[in-house]
Amino acid sequence: MRSSTRWVGGIAVATLALGTIGAAGAAAAPGKPGGPRYVAGASGVGDAYFPFAGNGGYDVQHYDLDIRYTPPAPAPAPLEGEFEGVATIDLIATQDLDRFNLDLRGMAVHAVSVRGRPAASVAPPLPGEEVDGAAFWHVQDDAARVWELTVQPRPKVKAGQSVRVVIEYGGTTMRPRDIENALYGWVTTRDGALVASEPEGSMTWYPVSDHQTDKATYSFEITVPEGKVAVANGVQPKPEETADGWTTWYWDAPDQQASYLTTASVGDFDLREAYSSGSGVPIIDAVDIDLSPTRLATTNASLGRQVAMIDFFESKFGPYPFVAYGSIVDDDTVGYALETQTRPVYSSQASEGTVSHELAHQWFGNAVSPERWQDIWLNEGWATYANWMWNEERGIRTAQAAYDNWYNAPRGADYWELQIGDPGELGLFASQVYNRGAATLHALRVELGDTAFFEGAQLWLDRYDDSAGTSEDFQEVYEEVSGEDLDEFFQIWLYDQVKPPADWTTP
Structure with a gap:
């Protein structure tokens, strides 16, 4: 759920140089006679509203995101954070691939390896121009709303092969906006970050096939300054660890999940994890310690009904579909809520009506997208x-x-x-x-x-x-x-x- 209207693209694929972004059907030189013909995976899944969201030629199985994040300094310092990440992506090729794309916006790519072999950073090739060897290039065109990281592995990848891609990336985070000035994706806040990515904002914080038709499982290691709390999807497989002024938080989301439903919110949270639903669903809430007394009272009353809501919706729709539930309530002025899987995000307070709405999304929108x-x-x-x-x-x-x-x-x-x-x-x-x-x-x-x-x-x-x-x-x-x-x-x-x-x- 988002409370503001948003611009969602509509640029025709034909307006871009296919050789630059690796659109579908741009075939590489064929292999042996009668053998596989390697092609470039599509630069988008073909969604009518978001033509470049998601990618073709592969099916992601799992994302492991290792993030180190430094929130902004106190005001009046700029509202900017520093982000460094390593994304380890396990995928299966669905075509014989000469190269393939991932969506990534606003971040610099430091290094890429495929199946343990490093790729060289090169300038985006001109249409029809060939690139020798293992390589990667990154197109970021804000005007056309195209943000494509192209990876050219060598040797090429055959359909059915499992491939591990490791991408080191990072940059300065701010408050990304769409064409209508609505905040989304990795939204930098003074005490951390509010992360809510519908419909295609996950690319603002990790390389991804950013469309719900390519669901995957996730794991997170999020390292933040000691005293900060990082909250993501799923459950904590082990307790957080603190050393040398930094704390690493571990989260595991073993259920299939659309990319826009991922979160890794950071802030001054009271992490509450002491109760479960009548059917045994563990409930983990993170509530900003700086909520006003009025908003905190509203939030506490609303979150206190989550158990009854789960029980009621299970009686109508069937068992709750994931390993855990809960909420992230941040003290920010963005003005929306989002049904991030297992742990919806509320940007200022959690009202009862909104909590029931976001909980119902776990069935309708999250389990089935x-x-x-x-x-x-x-x-x-x-x-x-x-x-x-x-x-x-x-x-x-x-x-x-x-x-x-x-x-x-x-x-x-x-x-x-x-x-x-x-x-x-x-x-x-x-x-x-x-x-x-x-x-x-x-x-x-x-x-x-x-x-x-x-x-x-x-x-x-x-x-x-x-x-x-x-x-x-x-x-x-x-x-x-x-x-x-x-x-x-x-x-x-x-x-x-x-x-x-x-x-x-x-x-």
Whole structure:
């Protein structure tokens, strides 16, 4: 969940020199006659909104991130941190690769090795120009929103081979922004960093195939000045270690995870890890010690309901999907929350409604992610509807009343013109995606009845667990459980650019 709209790209691949960034289909010289033909892995997965996010030609299995971070000095010093990292990336080639790409923005690359063999740093080649030997080059074009690290291994990589890539990198961190001036990625704060990367901001702090169709497992070693706390996804496999004024924090995230859901937030946190849900899910919270008394009271009350929320959502959606849960509550002014996997980030306080929203995302968005960013209503609609359900469970307001409130509010035609099934680059985080998305689910529930509705939710989660799906996949699941043709229903709710009829079963 992000509270601000964002620019999401839209540059056509053809506008860039394919030889420079290694786009798909730029074939290298063929091998022996009849043998493999090595190609450049694609510089993006082809997402309509983010054409250069993610990469082709391989499937990442695991990221090990070893980070050393120095937060900014006290004010009035510049709000800049110093970051050094070593990313060890295990991947499997899905093509015979001459070279492949990783996404990396705003960092300098110091060294690259593939299967233990170092690569030379070279200038980006001109289109059609060949580079001899093992090499790497880095294109960073802010105007075109292209940030591509190209790695050319030697020997070349055959499809099916496992490859370990080690990248040493670093730089000065600030507060990266998108074209609409919204903060995202590694956001430097005075006491550390708030890390929230939806939709493609993970590339601001590690080299990555930055799209949710390439999920992987993660491990972290984050070294910070003694007294600072570093919090990432998953669980602590061993206690932190302090020596010579530095503390290293260890985190392990063994579940499949989309890159935008990773975090490694640093700050002056009170780390709380003394309780678990009714089903045994360990809950680890990190709360900024500098929250105001009012925000701290709101946060504590909201986090105190996490156990009951997990129990409730498990009763509706099935078992909680990951090894742990918890929250990171930072004292910053960014103004948003994000469902970072196992440990959502809240930038100023955690309110009860937002906590229930981000928890529901662990099922809808995290366990099952949108295959295309245009399908983001499957994230935000479900999380918003889950909050409606939670409010009903708490006796605050029924889901039907929440629907009626939304439906009957006076709105102009422009509100209804946004298609939540394809909201466009500037509409990813529009309120319609959240609220019309939730209303779509309520209408579907009324149309099909509770039994089929919740059976469909659980089938969706089971079938696409650790993976991603589309709106068309979602419709297919509900047609399967209900035996109904839902073409007209989803056309009305996701794509028609008018207010849905009052009788939302079928007009």
